[in-house]
Amino acid sequence: KAKDVVLQRLSAFQGLLITTSEGCNMKRSKNWAGFLLLLPCLCAMVSAEIPHSLPHRYSEVKLFPQTTWLREDGGLDMSNALSTHPRLRVLDKDLEGIRNFIKNDSTAAMYYQLILESGGRILKEPPVVRPPPGPSGILTTVRVALNRVYVTGLLYRLSSPANSTWLKRGWAELEAVANFSDWNPHHFLDVAEMTHTVAIGYDWFYNELTDTQRLTLETVLEKKGFQPALKAYADKAFWSHYPDNWNNVCNGGLLVGYLAVFDRTTVCPSAESVMKQALKGLPIAMASYGPNGAWPEGVGYWAYATRYTVFAITSLETVMGSDKGISETPGFDKTALFVVHATAPSLQFFNYADSGRYRITDGPTDTPSLFYLARRFQIPSAAFLERLKLSSFKTAATDDLIYYTPAGTVDDVMKLPLCQYYPRQNIAMARSSWTDPNATWLGIKAGITHNGDPHGHLDVGSFVFEASGHRWVIDMGADSYGLPEYFGPKRFTYYRLRNIGHNTLTFDNANQAENANASLLDLVNCPGDGEYVQIDSNLTSAYALNGVSHVQRQFHLNYTTQELQIYDRFDPGRAVNVTWSLHTFANISVNNEKSSAVLTMGNDSMQVATVTDGTSCPEATFSQEAIDLQPPQESSKGVQKLMIHSPTSSCSKLTVSIKPM
Numbered sequence: 001k002a003k004d005v006v007l008q009r010l011s012a013f014q015g016l017l018i019t020t021s022e023g024c025n026m027k028r029s030k031n032w033a034g035f036l037l038l039l040p041c042l043c044a045m046v047s048a049e050i051p052h053s054l055p056h057r058y059s060e061v062k063l064f065p066q067t068t069w070l071r072e073d074g075g076l077d078m079s080n081a082l083s084t085h086p087r088l089r090v091l092d093k094d095l096e097g098i099r100n101f102i103k104n105d106s107t108a109a110m111y112y113q114l115i116l117e118s119g120g121r122i123l124k125e126p127p128v129v130r131p132p133p134g135p136s137g138i139l140t141t142v143r144v145a146l147n148r149v150y151v152t153g154l155l156y157r158l159s160s161p162a163n164s165t166w167l168k169r170g171w172a173e174l175e176a177v178a179n180f181s182d183w184n185p186h187h188f189l190d191v192a193e194m195t196h197t198v199a200i201g202y203d204w205f206y207n208e209l210t211d212t213q214r215l216t217l218e219t220v221l222e223k224k225g226f227q228p229a230l231k232a233y234a235d236k237a238f239w240s241h242y243p244d245n246w247n248n249v250c251n252g253g254l255l256v257g258y259l260a261v262f263d264r265t266t267v268c269p270s271a272e273s274v275m276k277q278a279l280k281g282l283p284i285a286m287a288s289y290g291p292n293g294a295w296p297e298g299v300g301y302w303a304y305a306t307r308y309t310v311f312a313i314t315s316l317e318t319v320m321g322s323d324k325g326i327s328e329t330p331g332f333d334k335t336a337l338f339v340v341h342a343t344a345p346s347l348q349f350f351n352y353a354d355s356g357r358y359r360i361t362d363g364p365t366d367t368p369s370l371f372y373l374a375r376r377f378q379i380p381s382a383a384f385l386e387r388l389k390l391s392s393f394k395t396a397a398t399d400d401l402i403y404y405t406p407a408g409t410v411d412d413v414m415k416l417p418l419c420q421y422y423p424r425q426n427i428a429m430a431r432s433s434w435t436d437p438n439a440t441w442l443g444i445k446a447g448i449t450h451n452g453d454p455h456g457h458l459d460v461g462s463f464v465f466e467a468s469g470h471r472w473v474i475d476m477g478a479d480s481y482g483l484p485e486y487f488g489p490k491r492f493t494y495y496r497l498r499n500i501g502h503n504t505l506t507f508d509n510a511n512q513a514e515n516a517n518a519s520l521l522d523l524v525n526c527p528g529d530g531e532y533v534q535i536d537s538n539l540t541s542a543y544a545l546n547g548v549s550h551v552q553r554q555f556h557l558n559y560t561t562q563e564l565q566i567y568d569r570f571d572p573g574r575a576v577n578v579t580w581s582l583h584t585f586a587n588i589s590v591n592n593e594k595s596s597a598v599l600t601m602g603n604d605s606m607q608v609a610t611v612t613d614g615t616s617c618p619e620a621t622f623s624q625e626a627i628d629l630q631p632p633q634e635s636s637k638g639v640q641k642l643m644i645h646s647p648t649s650s651c652s653k654l655t656v657s658i659k660p661m
Contacts, residue, residue, distance in 0.1 A: 069279060069324065076272055078262050082319050085206035086157070088199065088260060089314045090402055095157055101404055102158075107387055108404050111396035112158075119155045122148050123169055127176035135482035137187025146197040148173045150398040153204035167208050174201040175213075178220045185228035188239060189246065192253030195225035196311060199260035218267040221257055226270035229254050233277040240281045244297060244454065245305035247285035251278040252308035259319045282312065286329035293334035294422035296447070297455045299342050300355030300478075306335065306369045310399070314372065327376065336373035336382035340413075341420040341429045342443065344466045345436070347389050350429060350443035352462070354455035354478035368399035375405050381416060384408030410435055418559070419526035419533045426520045430533040432559035440562045441466040444555055446518040446537045454487055457497045458512040460542040461504035461553045467562045468660060470601045473503055474583050476627075480634050495629055495636075505539070505553070505568060506579045507546050516542035532558045548572045563659035565611070570652050580620075580644040580654055582608070588624040588640045597622050597642055598661065605661040608642060610654065617651035620644050 071077045086092065101108035128145045131138055149170055156166035177183075177194060184190040202209075202217040209217075229250075232240065239246035258275040261268045285305065288296060295302035309332075316323040327333070342350040349355065367386060374383035383405045390396050419430035426447035433439040443464040450456040455478075465473035479486065479496045486494070492511055495501040499512045518541055524534040539551040550571035557564050568580065586599035586606070596609035610620050627639040646654060 076275060083263060086204050087319050088203040089318055091318055098401060099158060105406055111401045114396040115151060115398060115401060119151050122151060127172045130180040133184050137184045137190040139190050142190050142193045145173055145177050146193055149197050149201040153201060154398045157204060167205060170201055170205055174198060174217060178216055183224045188232055188237060188250055191225060191228050192250040195221060195257035196253035199257040203260045218261055218264050221261055222268040222270060225257050226268060226274045229274045230270050241284055243284050243288045245301045247281055248305040249308040251282040252312035254278045255312045256315045259315050286332060289329060289331035289335050291331050291424060292422060293331045293338040294425045296425050296453055298353035298355040299339060299349040301455060303367050310369045310372050333377045336370055336379045339367060340381055340385050343385060344441040345439045346466055346471055347392055350464055351475050351477050352445045352459060353457055356477045366397060368397040371400060371403035371405055375403060380408030380412040384413055417527045418529045421520060421523055421526050426518060428520055428526055428535055430526060430557055438469045440559060442557050444535055446520045449512055449516040450514040458492055458499045459502040460512055460516050460518040461537060461539045462502035465564055468604045470604060472584055472586060472599055472606055474585060476501060476583060480632060483632055503582050507543060507548050507576045510546045512542040513545045518542055531560055547574055563657060566656045568654045578646050580656060582642040584640050585638050588642050590622045590624055594621040606658055607661050608658050611657055617646040617654055620646040620654060
């Protein structure tokens with residue numbers, strides 16, 4: 001694998017410009033003197049890309065002060081911790097503020113009503129039963145239990161006088177999961193989320209539980225949560241020190257568990273050791289937010305990781321009085337804006353990598369953390385977006401009510417730039433307006449393919465495009481995690497994950513390099529405003545192993561005309577066939593000459609054509625096909641693919657225009 005990286009980088013060295021994580025910019029040089037001068041930089045590039053225990057971009061990890069937690073004897077200093085219950089996330093003194101919002105704010109009242117309806121459905125359902133582990137362990141069942149405990153717990157605490165119906169149903173769920181044979185430590189997300197589930201139920205219902213019930217929950221936290229966690233830490237489980245969502249969830253969930261029972265050391269002797277390990281691991285994941293808030297695994301996993309980060313931080317705040325500096329990690333204060341910019345006018349996200357929900361009808365990705373982040377870091381535009389999304393889809397989670405804020409107006413959103421660029425992840429999003437639901441919106445993905453990111457796709461150069469109220473160009477998102485070797489050697493045999501399944505270039509039907517790291521550069525009006533935005537990308541590293549070099553893709557979006565032009569330039573070095581691809585739910589009609597196509601959705605149409613001003617291959621031909629993925633792959637019903645084919649023996653450039661008719 002290291003040899004492939006070297007070959008890839010040597011080939012990419014011939015390119016016009018290569019930018020690495022070390023900041024080395026290398027101009028074309030064809031003489032040995034120039035090569036020798038640049039050799040140290042090239043070596044740094046190769047070294048940075050050979051797989052390590054951590055991806056190279058996470059080398060800057062800011063650890064919050066461990067000494068603030070420790071006593072002289074090395075134990076955790078909990079002398080100032082809140083000793084009464086409930087103490088996790090929502091204190092009794094906070095409830096009156098929530099009740100006032102429900103009484104006086106129609107939006108908060110709607111959230112409460114939605115949660116109340118959810119509670120009504122829960123009352124009619126039996127408690128969960130432990131299923132046989134599947135591709136994602138027993139995680140689906142765990143999350144059902146988690147939601148039920150949060151819903152019944154919040155409704156019980158908000159009821160006045162106290163409604164014991166919610167208490168009884170919440171205990172039934174807790175008793176059921178306590179009786180599981182185990183919480184499936186082979187898939188540790190299950191253990192972490194179940195630890196969090198039981199901790200919240202134990203704490204929120206604490207004053208109404210009998211001594212026997214409390215002891216039952218304390219005992220299962222120790223035996224099925226903390227003891228498996230200590231073994232995982234001793235075995236150096238990857239999630240304990242790796243900078244992806246598993247870290248946030250596992251360390252965050254265990255942290256919440258400790259804070260629930262930190263004063264029950266006799267029954268839970270392993271809890272403190274687990275907490276120490278969680279405090280060591282969580283900062284590594286927090287570094288993924290740096291420097292400006294973008295999450296490398298995409299918005300879907302941003303939502304998952306950030307939700308557990310917020311669970312941990314808010315529990316620390318209520319128990320310890322502060323989060324001990326965790327939220328001060330660079331980038332975390334800006335991460336809500338990443339989601340704001342990644343949200344298109346349709347209120348769907350830019351769903352690159354293993355993010356799902358590529359159909360509008362799939363509903364929204366769950367992002368209740370936005371309310372907390374909006375309040376914590378004074379980002380009213382994030383609160384405005386969350387309210388808009390929830391009102392549109394008529395849904396709400398318990399955290400949406402707990403951290404609800406009416407702050408944020410259209411004026412706050414309009415202060416944001418129309419285009420935002422995230423250099424560390426090499427992604428960009430641009431829009432013509434923040435207020436027009438028919439605005440033009442463009443999401444561009446460069447960055448890395450798979451190196452260091454288990455959820456990465458071969459999607460360098462891909463894009464998603466909306467205009468006139470439609471998502472014309474889609475990302476098909478993740479496939480089923482149950483597919484054979486989905487996270488193993490077969491990962492890039494599956495259509496959705498290959499570049500042929502994205503809106504980018506393919507040469508001779510070959511995959512992009514798995515270790516690619518493509519750059520966005522020469523940005524015009526991004527970040528910023530203007531009548532148009534122009535973004536260049538160097539995709540060379542993605543195709544170097546295919547024998548293709550100097551691959552450049554430029555996006556030019558005119559906000560006024562809604563026209564998107566994509567300029568592709570490449571130097572194949574040999575005769576290859578290039579395929580330009582676009583995936584859509586629109587109806588596709590290719591003209592008889594196979595020189596252009598029309599996309600139609602409802603009463604709106606877009607023309608896709610090559611530009612015939614000498615900047616495109618005259619031999620380029622259009623074709624279309626329906627994408628019909630067979631089980632066990634996820635259904636691709638309704639997805640159409642538009643392709644432009646061109647032999648590169650006679651040309652090395654392709655310019656495509658997408659504009660309204």
